[in-house]
Amino acid sequence: MTNIPIKRVDLIFEKVLCKEIFEKIVNSSPEEVTQAIIDSGLKGRGGAGFPTGLKWQFAAREKSEDKYIVCNADEGEPGTFKDRQILDEVPEKVFCGMAIASKAVGAKKGYIYLRGEYKFLVPKLEQKMKEFHDFMKEIGHDFEVILRMGSGAYICGEESALFESIEGKRGEPRNKPPYPTTAGVFDKPTCINNVETLVYTVMILKYGATHFKDLGTKDSRGSKVFSVSGDTPKAGIYELELGMTVGEFVDEFGDGDTKSVQVGGAAGFCVPRKRFQDTIIGFEGVPTGGSMKLFNSSRSMYNVMHNYLDFFNEESCGQCTPCRVGCQQLLKGIEAVKRGEKSSKYLEELEKLASTMKVAAKCGLGQSVGNAFNSIVNNFREEIIY
């Protein structure tokens, strides 16, 4: 047991004057704005962790009359609920982040793609959006935001499926390349960022890149908002400095009987107790879009696995073979092993299949099913079999 306290941070929910922050940079060059983000080391907070500054730079370099900023607010990963809180508490900071991105990239239009289940946020967002548009006019920055609702499909959180959905089509991931910065929504250069990422850009411009960079580790700069759930007495949303180990996290949030933590939701990794101390939560260890689910010894990891696979089975768009059929095989496969219709050796075939899914599926969804599957089966094989 270590006793290093986890460092709480208050950047995301800090009330700031967005107008002031934007006024400060409105006359800067796009390069200056982008450089500040590059210097901060900020990586995408949706889970994939692409360097935000680089993304902006790529989009900025594209020559096109029309470019788009898209805020990915389709928060659908099981166990994440932080974007909802951000949009509810500090929506003006999200709009401000989009305006900053538009400045950096040279976009005149933006979309917020809001998770269908977050419909209750719409009146508030529309009110804030009106104020935001007035401010944009007042300050003379040509940028307009449109709100688009999702309809409940997990896959629409995948960026290219999200674009398809915005375009009014069935939400199915596209082939890459081309990447969004070259051809995103309506095939125009598009910069897509998570809600939390956009808010961090606001804070980076307020306090400077160094302030952010000083937090966290070499590979995982800054802080991050975590959605903590499961067997914990302290479920909720916490903004913490990156760099802690799972062990430190469990010390703070566990119920004393934590046997594993699912980091990153259904698409993430299962960290068992024996690996708590040497696993860092971050891009050098287990990355997360924010979902932290704790399981204590009363939980059957078979049920956990079954639940995730059930979820993927339903939420795969069904387009590509590895994901559509692979998910069914994994689910039916562990059921068959549990019932004794297949020998425990069959789990090895399933692990190989999960590995194929990681490299052969078309998009991040199918590729990440193997993360949860292999990490749970590896560490809790006996619970799956018996």
Place this chain on the structure above:
Amino acid sequence: MVKLSINGLLVEVPEGTTILEAAKKLNFRIPTLCHHDDLCVAGNCRVCVVEQLGGKALIAACGAPVAEGMQILTNSIKVRTARKHVIELLLSEHNADCTKCYKNGQCELQLLANEFSVGDHIFLDLIHHKDYTIDRYSPSIQKDDSKCIRCQRCVRTCQELQGVNALTVAYKGENQKISTFFDHSMSEVICTNCGQCINRCPTGALVERTYLDEVWDAILDPEKHVVVQTAPAVRVGLGEDLGLNAGERVTGKMVAALKRLGFDSVLDTDFTADLTIMEEGTELLTRLKKALVDKDESVALPMTTSCSPGWIKFIEHTFPEYLPNVSTCKSPQQMFGALAKTYYTKVRELDPKKVVTVSIMPCTAKKYEADRPEMRSSGQKDVDFVLTTRELARMVRQAGIDFTEMKEDKYDSLMGESTGAAVIFGATGGVMEAALRTAYEIVTGREVPFENLNITPVRGFEGIRQATVKIEGCLDEWKFLEGVELKCAVAHGLTNAREIMQAVKDGKIDVHFIEVMACPGGCLGGGGQPIPTNQEIRQKRADAIYDEDMSLTLRKSHENPEVQEIYRDFLGEPNGHKSHELLHTHYKERERF
């Protein structure tokens, strides 16, 4: 140019080339399923994944463009494992009752399974967990979801090539499937029965509704007199399914084979194609006269052709307000059926009730057309059974006929005579060309002013083509057309049909006559033609069609002696009373979904 290496071999290809194409240049075939030359990239089956050295994930060769210095492996352990897994997964979800499958031996999944999946199956059988029913309600297309591998080729065909969108992806995850509006049967939706989806389905999920047994029963029934007609495009496609190369003309062999199969009379749809030209040409000239001389503003112009039943159903659904513009002529198939059970039976002194009419068509929509209530003017069903080119090939195989060795034979007489003008009905632009050859001559008394009668501006594969023919030196009775520039347009593939009709609606195109064929390339690319299809194959079939035209002595419909005879002995005159009774009809508006 971009340099890269594939399996250690260097290759240089233009920028934008896919890895799949680059590998082909080096004679490496990368297996594919969802890929089709006619369609946009999907990248969803994942059979074509290859490894890029240094890359984490595998990449789909069909969609990934080459990049400078790339090092690609198409057969590494990583690739082989993934590919085998993908094929195994597809098989686990596939109703692999191959011996009973209509596509047995012609199934792309079966071929891949043969290459990669020999031995025990790795995964669980998923097919029996699902409740599949076969949609057999359409008279043209049979859809069996249990054989579907979700490659979405049909969806892309229906959307991109045909602009119909009858087929679409529905549901997600394990329930994802290819479906229709509200899961209705194919017979109840906007489907035009064109069958282009069948031509591109890699498995037996989409096949034609077959009537082989019914036809065999009729042939083998001594009481029945079975008459068969063959459409123009069949003679340039049939060989492909019987061991010959694309583009081989097999007219004589086909006729000989049909006789051996036991048909009582082997006749030609080309005969009624010529008749169509007489009827449709007269109709066009009549409409022009009404518009130009009588100044009758109610005349519906531009007039469109009506030979393609896919096009007819399309316009009924999507542009019903333009139905008056459609020529009232029935298609050659239906004219033939109506005459076979009236004129033919009268001359041959047969009881129409004992005559069975079969047609061999490059088309699946013809099956639907034959079932239409409008098509019973002989007092019963004019055309009893429609078989596709593929079904005929199957009959030939079933009968044990060695097709390649067949000696050529000639069509029987009475409705067996034809001209080159009728043959070219099988290619896009052909009806237009045939009509112009005849109409121009009727009006001016001279041949169309094109070398060898080849009206090249209306030929080719461009989606929409336009041509103008100036009419000069008219005969006295046609003086009102003197100096008129007859403006024509040709469209093939329903996406182009939609475009041209929209242009008509928006007043953006000013023409007198439009030929529309539902299928890409016209009938030679029809939904009943041998599989596979692609631009190269269609080009070869088109070349064969025009060669056949050039090889005939008679190349103008009005010169067909049997056509002249039928007007003299039976019909009277084009567009006359009897013609209207038997050869013309009207269509009706349908819902838009």
